Amino acid sequence: MPRDIHPSAIVSPKAELADDVVVGPHAIIDDHVTLGAGCIIKAGSHITGHTTLGTGNVIGPHAVLGTPPQDLGYCDEPTRLVLGNDNVMREFVSINVGTTKQDKVTTIGSDNFLMAYCHVGHDCEIGNGIVMANMVGISGHCKVEDKVWFGGMVGLHQFVTIGTHAFIGGLSRIVHDCPPYMVTEGNPAKVRGTNVIGLRRRGFPPETIDALKDAQRLIYRSHLTASQAIDQIAATWDPVPDEVSSLMEFLRRMHLDRQARWRESVLRR
Numbered sequence: 001m002p003r004d005i006h007p008s009a010i011v012s013p014k015a016e017l018a019d020d021v022v023v024g025p026h027a028i029i030d031d032h033v034t035l036g037a038g039c040i041i042k043a044g045s046h047i048t049g050h051t052t053l054g055t056g057n058v059i060g061p062h063a064v065l066g067t068p069p070q071d072l073g074y075c076d077e078p079t080r081l082v083l084g085n086d087n088v089m090r091e092f093v094s095i096n097v098g099t100t101k102q103d104k105v106t107t108i109g110s111d112n113f114l115m116a117y118c119h120v121g122h123d124c125e126i127g128n129g130i131v132m133a134n135m136v137g138i139s140g141h142c143k144v145e146d147k148v149w150f151g152g153m154v155g156l157h158q159f160v161t162i163g164t165h166a167f168i169g170g171l172s173r174i175v176h177d178c179p180p181y182m183v184t185e186g187n188p189a190k191v192r193g194t195n196v197i198g199l200r201r202r203g204f205p206p207e208t209i210d211a212l213k214d215a216q217r218l219i220y221r222s223h224l225t226a227s228q229a230i231d232q233i234a235a236t237w238d239p240v241p242d243e244v245s246s247l248m249e250f251l252r253r254m255h256l257d258r259q260a261r262w263r264e265s266v267l268r269r
Contacts, residue, residue: 024061032078033066036085049097050078054085054110063093069122071099071140084110084128091116098123102141109146121158133170145180149198163250165202167195177254180247181212191220204243211241219251226251 005011005023015029018037023029027041030048036055041047045059049066059065066081068074079098082105089095093114098105102123109128114120118132121140130144133152138144143161151170161177162168168178169185169192178184181199183192194213214236219229230248234240240248 018055030066050080051082051097052080053083056086057083058088060088060090060093060116062091063089065089065093065095067094067096069096069099069140071101071122073101074099074122077104079122080105081108082106083108086110087112087114089114090118093118095120096122096140099140115152127164147198147202151185164246165195165198167198177250177257179250179254181243182216182247191216208241208243211237211244212247215244215247219247226255 006025006027008025009023009027011017011023011029012031014031016034017029018035018039020037021035022040024041024043026044028046029035029041032050033047034052035041036053038056039053040058042059042061044062045064047059047065049068051066068076077100079100081095081097087108087110095108096106099122106120106122106124108120108126111128112126112130114132115134117135120126120138121142123141124138125143127144127146129147132150135153136150137155139156139158141159142156145162145164147165148162148168150168151172153170154168154172154174157175160174163178163180165181166178167183168174169183171187172185172189173187174184174189179191181195183195184190185192194209194216196209199209215233218224218232219226222229224232230251233244233248237244
């Protein structure tokens with residue numbers, strides 16, 4: 001058994017804990033929970049469900065991980081929550097397990113920092129190196145790619161995808177996919193520019209940032225359609241920079257997804 005479990009903590013004998021896991025006062029670790037080496041579970045936290053944490057995760061006071069999804073169709077199926085390594089979940093963070101409507105799992109990558117009161121809903125796929133300021137709410141079935149930053153009190157609608165290295169401004173209402181490398185903000189949310197500060201901090205070279213800025217102007221500030229802008233971008237660079245290619249591919253997927261959802265809505269009528 002682990003060496004450092006507070007006497008007031010409740011740890012199921014069926015849970016699997018590495019030898020150096022720390023469990024604080026009044027924490028609860030239920031059946032079917034696996035905690036990797038170096039995890040720290042702070043006071044009052046509750047980890048339940050079929051939940052697996054990798055190594056070095058710090059779970060802040062009164063966080064709740066692995067609870068059933070907030071989905072009226074859920075019937076207590078043994079779905080899962082899986083976290084990677086070296087995540088920090090601050091006070092009152094809540095994350096639900098998946099449902100049978102998707103892949104039966106909610107996944108959180110590694111090196112993420114979720115500040116107080118953040119929520120991640122069922123069936124979400126959260127990448128690596130993501131920062132969420134206080135009270136960010138991620139609805140079910142969302143995908144957040146690597147290195148995204150969220151301002152405080154952002155709300156994501158179901159089935160939204162946020163592209164890599166995006167910045168989502170505080171208090172934004174996000175009901176559609178947000179492209180990579182861009183700043184999206186507002187209610188209704190709009191692309192406001194390129195995430196220049198974030199990209200500089202992460203070591204992107206000036207020529208890459210300039211290329212993304214030029215692409216952003218063509219896509220969002222010209223009078224071209226999305227297809228025309230993509231064609232113009234392809235004609236501007238030879239070869240097209242990798243990051244700009246990723247932006248174009250993301251936009252193509254957005255367009256195809258919108259068409260598929262429109263067809264589905266028509267069939268339902």
